[in-house]
Amino acid sequence: MSETKKYPAPVTNPETAAFWDAAKEGKFMIKRCTACGEAHYFPRSICPFCYSDKTVWEEASGEGTIYTYSLMRKSPTGPYAIGYVTLKEGPSVQTNFVDCDLEKLKIDQKVKVVFKPTDGAPLPFFTVA
Amino acid sequence: MTIKGKAYIAGIYEHPTRHAPDKSTAQLHAEVAKGAIEDAGISKDDVDGYFCAGDAPGGAWPMVDYLGLNTKKLRHVDSTETGGCSYIIHLGHAAEAIAAGKCSIALITLAGKPRTGVMPPRAAGAEADFESAYGATTHNAYGMCAMRHMHDYGTTSEQLAWIKVAASHHAQYNPHAMLKDVVTVEDVLNSPMISDPLHRMDCCVVSDGGGALIVTTPEIAKSLKKPLVRLIGHGEAMKGPRGGKDLDLTYSAGVWSGPRAFEEAGITPKDIKYASIYDSFTITVLMQLEDLGFCKKGEGGKFVADGNLISGVGKLPFNTDGGGLCSNHPVNRGGMTKILEAVRQLRGEAHPKVQVPNCDLAIAHGTGGLLGVRHAASTAILERV
Numbered sequence: 001m002s003e004t005k006k007y008p009a010p011v012t013n014p015e016t017a018a019f020w021d022a023a024k025e026g027k028f029m030i031k032r033c034t035a036c037g038e039a040h041y042f043p044r045s046i047c048p049f050c051y052s053d054k055t056v057w058e059e060a061s062g063e064g065t066i067y068t069y070s071l072m073r074k075s076p077t078g079p080y081a082i083g084y085v086t087l088k089e090g091p092s093v094q095t096n097f098v099d100c101d102l103e104k105l106k107i108d109q110k111v112k113v114v115f116k117p118t119d120g121a122p123l124p125f126f127t128v129a
Numbered sequence: 130m131t132i133k134g135k136a137y138i139a140g141i142y143e144h145p146t147r148h149a150p151d152k153s154t155a156q157l158h159a160e161v162a163k164g165a166i167e168d169a170g171i172s173k174d175d176v177d178g179y180f181c182a183g184d185a186p187g188g189a190w191p192m193v194d195y196l197g198l199n200t201k202k203l204r205h206v207d208s209t210e211t212g213g214c215s216y217i218i219h220l221g222h223a224a225e226a227i228a229a230g231k232c233s234i235a236l237i238t239l240a241g242k243p244r245t246g247v248m249p250p251r252a253a254g255a256e257a258d259f260e261s262a263y264g265a266t267t268h269n270a271y272g273m274c275a276m277r278h279m280h281d282y283g284t285t286s287e288q289l290a291w292i293k294v295a296a297s298h299h300a301q302y303n304p305h306a307m308l309k310d311v312v313t314v315e316d317v318l319n320s321p322m323i324s325d326p327l328h329r330m331d332c333c334v335v336s337d338g339g340g341a342l343i344v345t346t347p348e349i350a351k352s353l354k355k356p357l358v359r360l361i362g363h364g365e366a367m368k369g370p371r372g373g374k375d376l377d378l379t380y381s382a383g384v385w386s387g388p389r390a391f392e393e394a395g396i397t398p399k400d401i402k403y404a405s406i407y408d409s410f411t412i413t414v415l416m417q418l419e420d421l422g423f424c425k426k427g428e429g430g431k432f433v434a435d436g437n438l439i440s441g442v443g444k445l446p447f448n449t450d451g452g453g454l455c456s457n458h459p460v461n462r463g464g465m466t467k468i469l470e471a472v473r474q475l476r477g478e479a480h481p482k483v484q485v486p487n488c489d490l491a492i493a494h495g496t497g498g499l500l501g502v503r504h505a506a507s508t509a510i511l512e513r514v
Contacts, residue, residue, distance in 0.1 A: 010258040020258075040372030042259035048372040067376055068280070068501075070272030071325045072264065082269045084376055091373030094502070096263045107280045123262050 005077050009120030015045050018057055020121035028062045028113045028124055030089055031055045041091040061088045062113035063129065069097060069105050085111055085126050093124075100128040133393055136224035137350030137359045138511070140169025140343030143469045145305045147457060149337040150245040155186050155195050157240035157339045162196055165341035170353050171234060173198060176343075178205040178232030180223055182215035183249060184241040184339075184460045192238070205232035211365075211505035212497025213407060213462040215239075216342070218507045220468060221363035223344040233346050240339025241460030248461070260502070267409060267461070268332065270501030272324035274378045275412040279326060281379055281427065286326055288430030289411040290317035293330050293454050295438035296408065300451025302480040307334045308455040317411075331411040333453035333463070340465040356476040362394025362510035369503030379427075381496055382506035383420035390492075390508035391422070398422045401510075402488045403474040404445055405467035407495035408452040414438075417494055418445075421508065440483040449474065449483035464495035468509065475513040489513045 012020045019042075022029045031043040035052030039060075047055050069083030081097040083105070097105055099114060110129040115122035142164025144157060152160075158181075166173050176198050185192045189208040193200065205226045209218050216239050223235035241248070253261070278284045294314055300306040312330060320329040350357055364386035370376055391397060398421060406421075408414045415429035423445060424432040437443035450456045450470040453463045471491040473479045479488075491511045498504035 007262045012258060016258060038372075038374065040374065042256055044255075044372070049374065068273045068277035068378055069325075070269040070276055070327075070501075072266065072269040072272070072323075073321075073325075074268070074323050075264070080264055082263050082265055083273060084370075084378075086376065087373075092370065092376035093373055094260050094263055094265065094370070107277065118262075 007116055007118045007123050009118040010123065012121065016043055019043050022059070023115060023121050023124065026115060028060050029057050030060045030087070030091060032058045039089045039091050041087070041093045063088045064111055064126070066105060066107050066109045066111055067092050068107060071102050071105070081105055095124065095126045098125045098127055131393055132221065132224040132228050132363060133361045134347065134359050135228035136344050137347055137357060138342055138472050139345045139350045139353050139355055140165040140171070141469050141472045142168050143340045143457070143466060144240065144338040144459070146338050147305065147307045147336040148244055149242055154241050154246060157242070158185060158192060158238045159196055161240055161339040161341035162236055162238050165236065165343045169343040169355065171343065174202065175234050176236045177202045178223060178226055178235035179203060180207045180219035180235060180237040182208065182219070182239065183210040184239055184462065205235070211507070213409065214464040214495035214497040214505055214507040215462065216465040217468060217493060217495050217509050218365050218505070220342065220344060220360060220509050221365060221507065224360050224363060227344065227346055233349060235344040237342040237344065238339065239341070239459060239462060239465040242337040243335050243461050244337045265499060265502050267499060268324040268327060270499035271410040271412050272327045273501040274416065275326050278379045278412065278416065282430070284415065284430040286318055286328070287314055288434050289331055289415060290314040291434045291436070292408065292411040292414045292438065293317050295436060296448055296452045296454040298439045299449045299483050300455030302482045303451045303456050306451040306456035307336055327410055327412065333409050333458045334455065335461065336457050336459055338457055338459035340459065340469050342468060357514035358472050358475045359512055359514055360509060361512045362390040362392070364389030364508045365505065367505045378501055379416065381416050381420050381500055382504060383417045383494060383496065383508065386506040386508040387421035387494065390510050394510040396490060396510065400490050401492050403449070403471065403485045403491040404447045405471040405491065405493040406447050407463040407467055408448055408454045409458070409463055411454070413496065413500060414447070416500065417496070421492070421494060440485060446483070446485050449479050462497070464497065464507070467493040467495050471511050475511055
């Protein structure tokens, strides 16, 4: 069902275009601030923690653990699991879990990024590692 | 500078409808405005401040015109939009405006038709490309909070169910409530799973309807005929994932709005006789009770169990109209009805079966947006004079 589900293409904008260009190469990018050292997601030009404009793109490992999730059972396109993944690099990101048994998801479980196609740039999802 | 005691709620009205296929959204706004104005015993031409949120068709200026408000007199408007808690924020802002002399009689309206009409789409934020595809809805966003709360604190579905059980005990006395049947913990647990770990009975109703308030100066309130209810403390706050750092979905922005309101009022949660707590889902209530300081973080499950929220049974009577879980959740926004039942309790106008004796201090608290994603919270502390 996740294979047949159609995802919307990102609209993109000048601030985030590099993220989507990298996604086309299969790379999952985060932003890191070179002033305070903190990584963040979703990417911004100005660091949300110290307000420095010295933020740089960094390829993330794509690995993390499930912070929380919920299996949505009432949906016209079939059940889906939404959740947050805490990346190895620190930030937690909102996502869906795909290509795995959604009934067996667990908090703290290890997961990895997987991209799914859209009519534009591909979107990042996570699956059991 | 404080708003403590500077503004009184002189008029209230809750639309009795829960299903309004034969009415327009603007019409519902007008009907609740008329109801609150008549309850206060004033004329619509006296209104000099108007407050509305995203549910008002077209926003403030089309509504002011449609409602036929007196534009020679109207001198203060506020269309702050923070989802379900907008109206609790409006109450605070109305008090600020009244304290500053910017208006003297404020009208706040909420109305809409999620059951029988089209809901306006929410404007996209900067996060849209990074989140909208993942299908966050109220159900699963609050499901994510409940899942993590259970993981961190051992909260159980049985404990959450007690919140619905308490609401249903109150709703049986409300002739307008959508769901009047008293339910048990087992009923909740046996209802279908909607978004883990929330069952259907952990979720609030979807209802058409609305409500309105008249907020005014102490002098004008005292010249009217209704029992005197005043705002003595108010707080507002916002919370989001903030770049994904130290994500913690087990608490809400109520941890900030609550203490601000209690500090201004000069009281503590122990002084509260009645609590209106936004109940979009059972987990919403549990987290907010913790965040407001009615119990310690993580002990909400124990606090709500065994009927502790049932009027006449437990220590903290809550949502004695049946709340969003059983009575009414107009426009999918619970803030207005929270204020309305708190005022009824303070006036002594709640149903006799659920009226809290000598109710002189009440709290009305709500959130707006999605607790599991980003949201606002607002707390109002009300006193009967």
